[in-house]
Amino acid sequence: MKVRWAGGITSLVLVWLAGWTAAETDGVFDEYRAMFGDDNPAVFVIDEGEELWFTRAGPKSATLEQCDLGLGPGIVQGAYAQLPRYFEDVNLVQDLEARLEHCMVTQQGRSSETIHARPYSLRGDLGTEMEALVAWVAEQSRGLPIAPGQSHPEERSAYVLGESLFFFRAGPHDFSCATCHGQEGKRIRLQSLPDLTDHSGAAAAYATWPAYRISQGIVRTMGWRMRDCFRQQRMPELVMGSEASVALQTYLAVNAAGAKMAAPGLKR
Amino acid sequence: MASRIRIRAQLKGGECEVKALMRHPMETGLRKDQLGETIPARFIETVTVTHNENIVLEAHWGAAVSANPFLGMQFEGGSVDDIVKVSWRDNQGETGEGETRIRQG
Amino acid sequence: MKNKQFNGMARRTFLRMSSLFALATALPAQVRAMATRPTSVFEATGVEAVFSQLGATPTRSEGIIFSVPDIAENGAVVPVKIEIDASILPDVSKLYVLVEKNPNPLAAVFGVPKTTRPYIETRVKVAQTCELYAVAEAGGQFFMTSKETKVTLGGCGG
Numbered sequence: 001m002k003v004r005w006a007g008g009i010t011s012l013v014l015v016w017l018a019g020w021t022a023a024e025t026d027g028v029f030d031e032y033r034a035m036f037g038d039d040n041p042a043v044f045v046i047d048e049g050e051e052l053w054f055t056r057a058g059p060k061s062a063t064l065e066q067c068d069l070g071l072g073p074g075i076v077q078g079a080y081a082q083l084p085r086y087f088e089d090v091n092l093v094q095d096l097e098a099r100l101e102h103c104m105v106t107q108q109g110r111s112s113e114t115i116h117a118r119p120y121s122l123r124g125d126l127g128t129e130m131e132a133l134v135a136w137v138a139e140q141s142r143g144l145p146i147a148p149g150q151s152h153p154e155e156r157s158a159y160v161l162g163e164s165l166f167f168f169r170a171g172p173h174d175f176s177c178a179t180c181h182g183q184e185g186k187r188i189r190l191q192s193l194p195d196l197t198d199h200s201g202a203a204a205a206y207a208t209w210p211a212y213r214i215s216q217g218i219v220r221t222m223g224w225r226m227r228d229c230f231r232q233q234r235m236p237e238l239v240m241g242s243e244a245s246v247a248l249q250t251y252l253a254v255n256a257a258g259a260k261m262a263a264p265g266l267k268r
Numbered sequence: 269m270a271s272r273i274r275i276r277a278q279l280k281g282g283e284c285e286v287k288a289l290m291r292h293p294m295e296t297g298l299r300k301d302q303l304g305e306t307i308p309a310r311f312i313e314t315v316t317v318t319h320n321e322n323i324v325l326e327a328h329w330g331a332a333v334s335a336n337p338f339l340g341m342q343f344e345g346g347s348v349d350d351i352v353k354v355s356w357r358d359n360q361g362e363t364g365e366g367e368t369r370i371r372q373g
Numbered sequence: 374m375k376n377k378q379f380n381g382m383a384r385r386t387f388l389r390m391s392s393l394f395a396l397a398t399a400l401p402a403q404v405r406a407m408a409t410r411p412t413s414v415f416e417a418t419g420v421e422a423v424f425s426q427l428g429a430t431p432t433r434s435e436g437i438i439f440s441v442p443d444i445a446e447n448g449a450v451v452p453v454k455i456e457i458d459a460s461i462l463p464d465v466s467k468l469y470v471l472v473e474k475n476p477n478p479l480a481a482v483f484g485v486p487k488t489t490r491p492y493i494e495t496r497v498k499v500a501q502t503c504e505l506y507a508v509a510e511a512g513g514q515f516f517m518t519s520k521e522t523k524v525t526l527g528g529c530g531g
Contacts, residue, residue, distance in 0.1 A: 032442035035452035041336035043274050044291040123300075124307045126293055190525050191446070215447040217293065217335035268446040283490065296498075298476070313410060324489045326408055330415045332472060332480035332498045334450040340494030341483075 028190050029268075042135055042212040042264035045127050045219040049136025052129055058108025067103035069096070069137065070149075080141035081261050084158065084250045085149030093149075093158040095249050097223045098241030100133055119240045120227075121218045130240075134210050134221045138263040145260055146206060148253035155250065158243075162251025165244055166196070175233040177248070191268070202255035208265030219264055222249055273366025277352040278373030284346035285373065286317060286324075288339045288354045290364060296331040312337060312356045319343060320350050346370050408484055415479050420506065423471060423478050424515075431508050431517035436462030439507040439518045448499040448524035455507045457491035465491040467510040473519075474503035499524050 053064045053076070069079035070087070084095040090102060097119070104110045119130045149155040169176040180186060181196040194201035209222040220228075223240050226248050230238040238245050272291040277284055290312065297309025309331060317325040317339075324343040339354070346352075348370055355365040414426040424430045440454040457465045466485055471478040480497045491509065499505070499522055506519045 028444060029442075029446045032445050032452070035440070035442060035454070039287060039289055039338055041289055041291070041338075043289065044272070044336070122302050124293070124295065126291070190444075214334075214450040217449070287494075324486060325493075326484040327481060327493075328408075328410050328415070328484075329481045330477060330479055332475050332477070334496040334498055338452075338494070338496050340454070340492075342490040342492050344488045344490065 036266060040212055040264065040266045041217070042139075042210075042219050042266070045132050045135040045212070046139045046264065047136075048127065049132035049134070049139075052132055053136065058104065058110040060107065060109035062108045064100070064103050064107065064133075066107055067100070069099055076137055076140045078141055078144050080138045080263075081144040082147050082149060084155075084246050084253060086152040086154045091154075092243075093152075093154050093246055093250065095223060095241060095246045096134055096137055097130060097221060098246060100130065100137075101241050116240065120221070120224045121216075123216075125218065127218055131210070131219050131221060131224075134223075135219045135264050138210050138261065141261040142263070143260055145258055146203070146253055146256045148250060148257065150254060158247045158250040159254050161243070162247035162249070165248055166251055171234040173234055175235075177229055177233075179233075180229075196252055196255065199255055199258075202252050203259030206252050206256035207259050207262045208267070210263050211265035211267045213267055215268055222252075272364045273354050273356075275352060275354050275366050275368040277346070277350075277368050277370045279346060279348060279370055280373040283342045283344055284319070284350075284352070284370055286339075286341050286343070286352055286354075288317070288366070290315075290337045290339070290354075290356060292335070292337060292356070292358065292364070294331060294333055294335040294337060310358060310360055312358045315339060315354065315356045317341060317343075318353045318355075319346055348372055411479075411482060414482070415477060417479065418477060420471060420473050420478050420504075427469075427508075427510075427515055429515050431515035433518060434462055434509070434516035435518075436460075437507050437509050437516060437518040439505070439520055441505050441520050441522050443521075444523040444525060445499065446525060448501065450496045451499045451505075451522055451524075452494070452496050453505065453507075454494045455492065455509075457509060459491070462509060462511055462516060465509045465511045468493055469506070469508035469510070470495065470497060471506035471508060472497060472499050472503065473506065475500050478506075 056063055066073045069076060070082055070085050071079050080096060084093050086093050087099065094102065101112060101115050104115055105112055119128060121128050121131060150159065166177045178197065180193050184195045186193045194205045196202045196205060209225055210219050213220045223245055226245050227238040274289045276287045292312050293310055294312065295307050295310040299307045301307050311331040312329050312333065315327040315329060316323060325341050350370045351367050352370060353365065353367040355363065357363045414423055417423040417426045436458045438456040438458060441451065445451045453470055455468050468483045468485060468491060470480045472480050475498065481495060483493050485491050502523045504519045504521050506517055508515055508517045
């Protein structure tokens with residue numbers, strides 16, 4: 001860690017790297033990252049998410065307060081760390097985005113079509129409802145160990161499907177997720193790529209999503225991150241909350257299990 | 269609408285350290301959206317920090333200050349529980365304001 | 374001294390008047406109290422043009438301690454910090470941040486009253502690898518230092 005002293009006038013630059021994935025910290029950007037301290041603009045998005053949770057919306061003019069994220073209706077604290085998980089009421093394994101969509105439909109009476117119209121920010125947006133809700137819910141698991149459900153057969157098959165998707169080569173570039181994230185010591189340009197098949201690589205990555213992406217000025221979700229990897233592989237669009245998206249996240253969450261959540265993180 | 273400014277003010281030695289994050293897109297007017305339409309310039313032009321109503325910093329910004337801007341500054345004096353206020357005004361006339369009480373660092 | 378309102382009596386009088394005016398118009402006092410925006414300096418293209426708008430090419434000074442990263446992971450957000458060693462450079466009233474190769478180099482100017490330490494931290498956009506300048510105004514004179522920041526695009530870009 002290179003620490004900059006400024007002419008003896010200033011005190012030590014506060015170093016807070018919890019939001020950065022350890023696998024990405026390969027030295028080149030240490031100075032740059034240290035200069036951010038713990039000032040993460042995700043705080044605004046977290047606040048907005050909390051407000052949205054308690055805001056009446058949809059034809060039923062209901063809040064999301066009765067939404068069951070897996071720990072019982074209305075329990076948000078600790079819920080994110082245990083997702084994805086099997087939900088009996090829908091007989092599906094769901095990630096947070098799929099579960100929030102379910103609650104928006106069943107409790108607020110909204111249509112899936114509207115929710116899917118623009119789930120993630122486009123350029124020039126300050127953030128979407130989904131991004132804000134995910135940021136707040138994830139923040140409510142800060143410091144808790146990642147413990148996705150693996151007791152139900154559906155949860156175990158989601159992991160198996162996720163693993164096979166991770167290594168599935170396709171598209172015009174014949175890429176898989178593993179092409180970039182399946183070995184130690186790989187990088188794109190100057191940036192180190194975490195090996196997500198390994199516990200420490202998966203833990204460092206999974207624990208810090210959702211994250212404020214400084215290049216975009218937006219909080220991005222893990223679902224968006226999966227979709228963006230698919231986009232960069234030139235694969236068909238990965239739909240938010242779909243079986244494939246949930247399976248990939250299950251694979252990563254299980255690989256990362258035991259590590260402590262530190263989201264929303266702060267990333268390039 | 270949640271507060272659009274996050275401020276921390278801490279006493280350290282004889283000085284008060286202020287750190288503020290502002291919620292603002294800081295659009296340059298040079299970017300295009302997904303449809304190819306230019307996104308209009310929208311950026312904070314002026315920022316003021318006050319301590320108990322006295323101005324301790326006045327800044328003029330251009331669109332080159334990053335989105336969701338960060339400001340760190342220090343002033344002499346200040347006591348625990350004094351009020352530090354940060355306010356901004358952008359090129360479209362919109363304003364934002366937030367305040368906090370000084371804490372012991 | 375270009376903007377006297379940042380210092381001494383002129384400034385206090387200006388602020389008192391501004392406050393009264395603000396009350397009358399129900400706008401926050403601090404918005405009214407703003408010194409005039411140096412529009413021509415913001416609009417200048419190229420570092421030399423900025424200096425000519427300021428009225429002088431700054432003298433290099435060891436009294437300005439300028440921290441910018443040697444290499445930035447993304448140019449959209451580059452942290453910068455300016456501190457002044459008052460034993461070398463006393464009475465600093467304004468600090469400027471310039472980014473050489475941006476369409477308009479002047480990113481920000483900070484007016485620093487006497488009780489405020491000439492110290493600022495902010496984050497700026499840097500369009501491409503170039504020199505960043507910290508300029509300090511003291512007693513009507515200009516001083517500067519500069520440092521290069523390399524801008525990269527992390528990962529797959531975007």
